[in-house]
Amino acid sequence: MLSDNLKKVYIFSGLDETELETLSKIVKQKTFNKGDIIFFDTEPYLGFYITVTGLVKIYKISKDAKEHILHLISPYNTFAEVPLFENFNEIFDDSFRYPANAMALEDDTRVILIPARQFRELLESNTKICIKMVSGFAKRLRHLNHHIEELTLKDVTKRVAGYILTEQNKAKDNDSISLNISKNDLAAYLGTIPETLSRTLKKLQDEDMITVDGKVIKICDMDRLKDFVV
Amino acid sequence: MLSDNLKKVYIFSGLDETELETLSKIVKQKTFNKGDIIFFDTEPYLGFYITVTGLVKIYKISKDAKEHILHLISPYNTFAEVPLFENFNEIFDDSFRYPANAMALEDDTRVILIPARQFRELLESNTKICIKMVSGFAKRLRHLNHHIEELTLKDVTKRVAGYILTEQNKAKDNDSISLNISKNDLAAYLGTIPETLSRTLKKLQDEDMITVDGKVIKICDMDRLKDFVV
DNA sequence: TTGTAGTTTTGACTTAAGTCAAAGGGATGC
């Protein structure tokens, strides 16, 4: 049910049943297939989104068609909330655009659109949501800081090794990870290109730190991998 | 006066005189000289800061001593607010560290420290501040998104040209800018090294787009510079 | 003024990572 989905979203976790009902009346649900565009950075801003199922990539494209992925949004996480706060008045005219592009990476990617105006009204009357919003932004800021640190201070090999360790840490149960995105997308996320990523994984394999089998990467020498990334 | 300074800080701009008085009693003022460390990323988190005079750089250092500057904080802007929202309970134990390093870049750099606990209490009772905090974070997020876009999608020459145009846009009055930071720092901010920055500026000069005289950069061919960066 | 330290520039060289082109793989649909 819709309000059950909303409840699982961090910023809405403080709302009671009535508030959730009210909210669920103003939101819109949409479903996308793999490769479908959710929005382009040229479109007027309508509001922010929640991923309910599937996976969404937030990305930028340069003039010469290079792509860089800023975020990968998994279920019950939000995206495109930043423009909400652009400027109290300007949001509601048509000049506002989405700050990046969003694409579904899996079939049956379901998202919920929260319209900007209604949400802003809710926010101004509800301190709890507001504080959660700040916390959510803080988390996002930490992620971006970390991302910049990785991109500027580390070479591709260290970034790849770092990504593997982070993913393994999330899964935690065993020493292998299964990529949920294509290697093309992983390359774009790590600030490199598929060819280089491929060669890098091979290099880490030749050094006996990992084994790669399709989308499954197994960590063979955790210790060496760890003090290699730092 | 202290509360006059606080009033000029965006997130405090909604507070009345009494609230400002209360706030000014819990804050601490500190003065630093050029090159002084305000905090290291190894120190326990005390609270966030406001720059009142001077300039502060927020930066990261890699194991092999490479530096990257994340932000440059000018007067009446805040820094190190993100950890405030790390986790409601954990902030107050000693395990919390600053997420990056902060250094004064000018003599007589004055900052105000807002202690974490007291500010959190203020925040929970004051929706206005909370909304301004979200807006402030949104602005920061936009900046970081832009920064990542620059670093990943553009080469050094485009980044340098982009920086010049942004600075000129801020000043606005004429077509030349005066760097307020050293070229070493500018290089670290643009994700490169001093040698490369020097050569890049020379290249832009040879192409007759700019002239460089010490810290003053004059834009000679605005149009060409503009459609060069995109 | 000279000294000293820090910043910036220049030159010669190296290298990590990108480009281009082609060949394998794997999945999906007809």
Next chain:
DNA sequence: GCATCCCTTTGACTTAAGTCAAAACTACAA
């Protein structure tokens, strides 16, 4: 089945930007 498309890998080559070392310039202090 095979054809098509996309993803991934491999090889050969190029290049942007980094490294290292030294010189030039700047600024302030003795």
